[in-house]
Amino acid sequence: MPERTCLGCQLANKEIETNIIYENDRVTCILDIAPLNEGHILILPKKHFHDVDDLDEVTATVIMRTSRFLAKLLKSHFQPEGITILQNNGKFNDLTHYHMHVFPRYESDGFGWLEPIDATNAKGRLKETAAALVALIQPLR
Template sequence: MRDANCIFCKIIGGEIPSNTIYEDDEFKVILDASPASKGHALILPKEHYADIYEIDEKTAGHAMQLAKKLAKHMTDVLKCDGFNIVQNNHEIAGQTVFHFHMHLIPRYKNAKNNDILIWDHEEFTPEEMAEIRDSLKM
C-alpha cells in the first residue's frame, strides 16, 4: 500500500521524477536529491512503511541484502574509499521523510562532509553499563 501524501511513494509511483539507479518488484533505488557525497543514494521499498518499527522482517532483510549488493557495485564504480549505510527512525534520529529508507553514502578521502556520522562518546560507569545490559537482554 502507498501513502498518497508521501513524497517517496510519489517518486515510486512516477509522479515525481527521480534519478533511478536500480529497480525491481520490491525496491526502487534513487540518487539522493540533497546528497552528502558523490553517489549518495536511497533504497526505497515500494510499499509504504513509516520506519523500522513498521517494516516487515522479510522486506527489511531484503533491503539489507540490496544495500550490500549496491555498496559493492558503487564502491567498484565510484572508487570511493569507504561506505556508510544509514537508516534513521523518528525525527530525533534524523528521519525527515517518514517512509522507511536506507542511505547509501560513498565516502571519499579529503572530501566535504567527512565529519558526518561522528559523535562524542558518552561515558557510563560499570554499574550503569550492567544495568543497561540487563535491561536489554532478550
Template structure:
C-alpha cells in the first residue's frame, strides 16, 4: 500500500521542519510556503478528508491550530492568518492537512471568483435551503 508524504514525514523517510508532534497530530513547515511561517497541521494516521477524521483527532488538530496561531502571530507579526483545508480532488496529498499561513497586506495571495457575481440574498437563500440544518 502506498504511503502518503505525511506518513513518510511521520516515519522519518522524508525530512521536515516539525514544530509539533503527538501520537495523533504532526505540524511542520510547508516546503513551498505562501509566506514564512506557513505550516501544515495533519493527523499522524492517513485520514484523507475532514469527513474521515475521528472527533478526538479533529479536536487535537484544532487545539494545535490555536496554539500555533498564537506563536506565528507573536513570531512573524503578520496582519492576519489564513487557514485552508482541501478535500477530494483538491487534496493533492491524499492525507488531511490544514494549512496555517501568515498573511500580510500586499502579499498577493488570493483567490479568484468563478464569475457568478454578486447575488441577491433571496437567490442565495433559495440556493442554500437544502443545506440548512435548522429552520431559520
C-alpha cells in the first residue's frame, strides 16, 4: 500500500497514534488535539475527501448519523448546555481532509460566532439571493 501523505487519511486509517472514540467501516472519530472543550471530537472519513460537496452519499449519511450518536454520547458524559457541530471547507479546512467537529458547549466557554464586519448588503438582498440559489438547484441535481 502506498504511503499516505494526508494527515487526515493517516489519522482516519490509524497510521498515526491518536485517541479513537468510535469507528466503523467509513469513519474514525478521534479527540481533537486542540480541543475547544473537553470531549471535542473530529469525525474523519477513512477515504480521502476535501470538502463537503466531494462526499459520496453513503459517507455523508454515515457522518451525519455518527454526529447524532456522538452528540448523545457527549450529552450523557458531560451534561453540557449544548452541542456544536461544525465543518470548514476550502481554505478554511486547515487539515485539507474533510472532517466534522462535534463538541460540548457551555454558556461561559467563550466560543462564539463573530458577526460579519458589514452584513447590511447581504441582509438587504435576501429575496434576490434566495431566487438566484433556487434557480441553481435543478441544474446541480
